[in-house]
Amino acid sequence: MFETIQEMMSYTFLARAVIVGSLVSLCAALLGVTLVLKRYSMIGDGLSHVGFGALAVASALNMAPLTVTIPVVLIASFFLLRLSDNSAIKGDSAIAIISSGSLAIGVVVTSMNGTNTDLSNYLFGSILSVSHEDEILCISVSLVVLLVYVLFYHRIFAITFDENFAKATGIPTKLFNTIISMLTAIVIVVGMRLMGTLLISSLIIFPSISAMRVFHKFKAVVILSAILSVVCFVVGITMSYVYELPSGASVVLVNMAVLLICSILGFVTREIIKK
Amino acid sequence: MALLTCKDICMGYEGKIMLQNVNFHVNSGDYLCIVGENGSGKSTLLKGILRLKSVASGEFTFGDGLLKNEIGYLPQRMNIRKDFPASVYEVVLSGRNNQMGWRPFFTKKDKKIALERMEWMGILDLKNESFAVLSGGQQQRVLLARALCATQKLLVLDEPVTGLDPIVTKEMYELIQKINKEHEITVIMVSHDTKEAMEQASHILHLGNEQLFFGTTKEYGESSVGKKYLKEA
Numbered sequence: 207m208f209e210t211i212q213e214m215m216s217y218t219f220l221a222r223a224v225i226v227g228s229l230v231s232l233c234a235a236l237l238g239v240t241l242v243l244k245r246y247s248m249i250g251d252g253l254s255h256v257g258f259g260a261l262a263v264a265s266a267l268n269m270a271p272l273t274v275t276i277p278v279v280l281i282a283s284f285f286l287l288r289l290s291d292n293s294a295i296k297g298d299s300a301i302a303i304i305s306s307g308s309l310a311i312g313v314v315v316t317s318m319n320g321t322n323t324d325l326s327n328y329l330f331g332s333i334l335s336v337s338h339e340d341e342i343l344c345i346s347v348s349l350v351v352l353l354v355y356v357l358f359y360h361r362i363f364a365i366t367f368d369e370n371f372a373k374a375t376g377i378p379t380k381l382f383n384t385i386i387s388m389l390t391a392i393v394i395v396v397g398m399r400l401m402g403t404l405l406i407s408s409l410i411i412f413p414s415i416s417a418m419r420v421f422h423k424f425k426a427v428v429i430l431s432a433i434l435s436v437v438c439f440v441v442g443i444t445m446s447y448v449y450e451l452p453s454g455a456s457v458v459l460v461n462m463a464v465l466l467i468c469s470i471l472g473f474v475t476r477e478i479i480k481k
Numbered sequence: 482m483a484l485l486t487c488k489d490i491c492m493g494y495e496g497k498i499m500l501q502n503v504n505f506h507v508n509s510g511d512y513l514c515i516v517g518e519n520g521s522g523k524s525t526l527l528k529g530i531l532r533l534k535s536v537a538s539g540e541f542t543f544g545d546g547l548l549k550n551e552i553g554y555l556p557q558r559m560n561i562r563k564d565f566p567a568s569v570y571e572v573v574l575s576g577r578n579n580q581m582g583w584r585p586f587f588t589k590k591d592k593k594i595a596l597e598r599m600e601w602m603g604i605l606d607l608k609n610e611s612f613a614v615l616s617g618g619q620q621q622r623v624l625l626a627r628a629l630c631a632t633q634k635l636l637v638l639d640e641p642v643t644g645l646d647p648i649v650t651k652e653m654y655e656l657i658q659k660i661n662k663e664h665e666i667t668v669i670m671v672s673h674d675t676k677e678a679m680e681q682a683s684h685i686l687h688l689g690n691e692q693l694f695f696g697t698t699k700e701y702g703e704s705s706v707g708k709k710y711l712k713e714a
Contacts, residue, residue: 357585364575368561374531375579375631376550422611423568
């Protein structure tokens with residue numbers, strides 16, 4: 207295993223993919239705990255589809271992909287949160303409409319552009335797509351997410367646990383919800399090309415669900431899901447390198463295996479406590 | 482000056498008026514119970530006091546130096562996700578968030594206060610338990626301890642005994658009484674349990690989409706509204 211990783215690291219593009227992927231996984235897992243507990247986990251899915259549409263349009267117009275995608279997804283994240291709160295179309299249907307709509311736009315634009323080969327890279331991710339600029343952007347974004355998460359950890363807990371209480375006692379919940387959705391949007395855009403539009407939301411959902419099977423304290427859940435996400439990513443990428451599998455899908459499969467293990471572990475410990 | 486003054490309050494949902502012409506005031510140390518039928522606007526008024534919902538007209542004024550971030554709130558328990566992974570200590574401590582300003586972490590003082598409030602509520606031994614596995618009464622004590630972390634002046638309770646069995650209900654009322662008397666915290670409670678309210682509260686506000694009665698508990702027992710309502714209940 208160690209030798210394989212060493213061998214992988216000698217390829218610049220692979221080393222880059224591992225660094226970027228691990229950081230994105232870490233951030234996605236941290237935000238994921240809150241999103242899953244607030245029943246917003248499908249927002250990640252919706253945003254990645256919006257990102258796909260924006261990416262397709264950007265490449266058709268020969269514009270820099272991230273400079274177009276990030277603002278579009280930021281705006282979408284803002285509206286998705288608002289939509290869920292109060293509108294004629296309720297949250298889950300709103301997300302479905304926005305995601306399938308953007309997916310359709312993306313597919314049509316890509317096929318009009320004549321280069322169908324890119325489509326699969328967008329949908330399922332490609333480790334070759336991470337450029338040096340992406341690497342720098344990703345590292346800085348991840349550091350910002352980590353810093354904000356640590357500094358606002360206690361507020362994030364309060365808002366996740368009971369938003370009404372937080373608001374009633376004078377915490378600016380709207381501000382923090384906006385921060386959370388913006389961070390989510392950025393993490394998704396950065397991770398999207400590596401993991402693929404269809405698979406990026408797994409980074410948000412799987413680690414926190416797995417961690418919740420085992421632990422029943424918020425801090426423990428946050429820490430375990432952060433660790434699991436990075437481990438799953440590195441193992442998944444290594445597997446995809448060794449067995450020549452698609453990278454995004456391999457990471458998801460490892461996450462599924464971990465979820466299974468955590469569920470069994472959680473079940474067994476509960477049974478032992480009962481006795 | 483009163484701790485809280487409500488002047489000509491009018492509130493509603495989507496153009497429909499839920500509540501109108503509400504005028505009352507709460508002084509420091511009072512124990513006000515808001516009673517009325519389902520849909521009479523009790524919870525709506527509470528949301529207005531807590532600024533969770535804006536008023537159509539009229540205003541709430543805080544006096545005696547009460548700030549917006551000095552109100553403790555006990556919401557209805559069902560709003561919290563049943564399988565939420567959090568320890569009792571984490572939940573109680575989260576009540577201190579409104580005292581932090583822009584400080585990112587809790588101080589020793591915050592932690593001391595959280596432990597002290599847990600002791601008041603008799604849940605110190607549950608400190609490391611998971612909130613999700615507690616009984617309804619225990620959860621309510623945890624949420625009460627959290628509310629007390631957020632305030633030293635005013636505690637607002639929304640139907641605190643809903644879904645609790647009679648013995649736990651009695652304990653809960655004793656706790657609220659203790660908070661009001663021993664710790665000198667003003668209490669505003671919404672309840673449909675009028676009989677219990679009469680024994681506990683110093684003042685009664687009776688709503689029926691408008692203000693039907695406001696005054697001391699003694700006056701309420703002698704008023705025509707009170708007599709009629711107490712007979713039915």
